[in-house]
Amino acid sequence: MFSLFKSKKNSTDKSSAEDNSKTESWTSKIRQGLARTRQNFGKQLSSLLSSRKIDEALYDELETILLTADAGVNATNLLLDALRKKVKRDALNNAEQLKEALQETLINLLAPLAQPLDVTTKKPFIIMITGVNGVGKTTTIGKLAHYFQSQGKSVLLAAGDTFRAAAREQLLAWGERNNVTVIAQESDSQKKSDPAAVIFDAINAAKARDIDIVLADTAGRLTTQMHLMEEIKKIKRVINKALPDAPHEVLLVLDANTGQNALNQLKAFDEALGVSGLVLTKLDGTAKGGVIAAIAAQYPQNPPALRFIGIGEGLEDLRPFDAQEFVEAIFD
Numbered sequence: 001m002f003s004l005f006k007s008k009k010n011s012t013d014k015s016s017a018e019d020n021s022k023t024e025s026w027t028s029k030i031r032q033g034l035a036r037t038r039q040n041f042g043k044q045l046s047s048l049l050s051s052r053k054i055d056e057a058l059y060d061e062l063e064t065i066l067l068t069a070d071a072g073v074n075a076t077n078l079l080l081d082a083l084r085k086k087v088k089r090d091a092l093n094n095a096e097q098l099k100e101a102l103q104e105t106l107i108n109l110l111a112p113l114a115q116p117l118d119v120t121t122k123k124p125f126i127i128m129i130t131g132v133n134g135v136g137k138t139t140t141i142g143k144l145a146h147y148f149q150s151q152g153k154s155v156l157l158a159a160g161d162t163f164r165a166a167a168r169e170q171l172l173a174w175g176e177r178n179n180v181t182v183i184a185q186e187s188d189s190q191k192k193s194d195p196a197a198v199i200f201d202a203i204n205a206a207k208a209r210d211i212d213i214v215l216a217d218t219a220g221r222l223t224t225q226m227h228l229m230e231e232i233k234k235i236k237r238v239i240n241k242a243l244p245d246a247p248h249e250v251l252l253v254l255d256a257n258t259g260q261n262a263l264n265q266l267k268a269f270d271e272a273l274g275v276s277g278l279v280l281t282k283l284d285g286t287a288k289g290g291v292i293a294a295i296a297a298q299y300p301q302n303p304p305a306l307r308f309i310g311i312g313e314g315l316e317d318l319r320p321f322d323a324q325e326f327v328e329a330i331f332d
């Protein structure tokens with residue numbers, strides 16, 4: 001009894017130690033991933049806030065810093081208004097207090113975006129991945145599959161990007177390495193590519209194999225390519241035929257480098273498909289992580305669910321979005 005208890009305790013200690021080291025490694029990873037934004041935004045802030053009194057000139061400079069970090073006009077105004085109120089209410093009078101107040105204001109703005117994806121409500125849980133060309137859809141699918149597998153879920157991939165041959169190969173290679181089934185059409189150039197049919201087959205395979213999650217890739221498309229926007233609507237309809245009430249999640253992948261244009265992409269894909277969640281990729285490649293604030297401020301009443309953020313090309317470089325963790329990582 002005692003030894004059982006002891007061994008259990010040891011294993012709990014071990015797993016909590018593992019959890020702690022995982023958290024720590026993610027914390028340092030996210031700091032590293034967001035280094036550019038921190039160097040741009042955090043450093044400018046630090047120099048602005050060091051040894052300055054809180055006056056109109058400081059607010060003006062802060063406005064410029066937020067705008068250059070791609071926070072956009074709405075988010076910048078919201079943040080500055082909230083900050084002014086806080087300064088007044090709490091009678092803040094030094095830069096260090098202002099910095100803390102800004103962190104808090106930012107966390108308040110971003111926190112509503114943090115809505116984790118619950119994949120346990122359906123089985124198989126069908127996730128359709130969309131977005132414009134090159135934003136990182138296929139890479140995100142590899143990372144998501146890795147993430148869900150690490151949570152003990154079984155995953156099946158549908159190579160629905162039949163347009164770009166490399167996307168199919170990318171998924172197949174990933175599936176082979178990680179022992180995940182990938183449903184793809186045969187690489188027979190004579191055959192007409194039909195992304196909807198590939199995803200339809202994948203859903204049936206997932207049902208037959210009792211798989212937890214299907215990740216369906218789709219080809220990149222510009223929102224102005226009307227025929228391709230019609231095609232993606234059709235893919236969604238076909239998914240729904242394969243499994244009523246699916247897809248359970250329409251994930252729009254946005255590249256953090258696209259700045260304010262991300263808002264236009266969100267609007268257009270949402271109108272076409274009804275987007276239920278976002279992934280913001282390549283935050284490591286940009287000094288302008290402020291786009292996240294722009295997304296939050298665009299829909300203050302009904303903020304979109306930012307499910308995951310991508311901070312690198314590696315399999316581990318994707319995590320659920322956490323507002324506090326993010327804000328702490330962009331401050332010096």
Ligand SMILES: Nc1nc2c(ncn2[C@@H]2O[C@H](COP(=O)(O)OP(=O)(O)OP(=O)(O)O)[C@@H](O)[C@H]2O)c(=O)[nH]1
Pocket residue numbers: 131132133134135136137138139140161164167218219220221281282283284285310311312313317
């Ligand atoms: N630095 C960095 N690179 C990323 C990230 N996510 C994806 N990439 C890179 O972005 C490039 C495009 O990624 P893909 O996954 O092929 O993009 P896609 O959206 O599937 O592309 P299309 O199918 O052509 O629309 C690749 O070189 C990826 O390695 C990220 O979070 N950080």
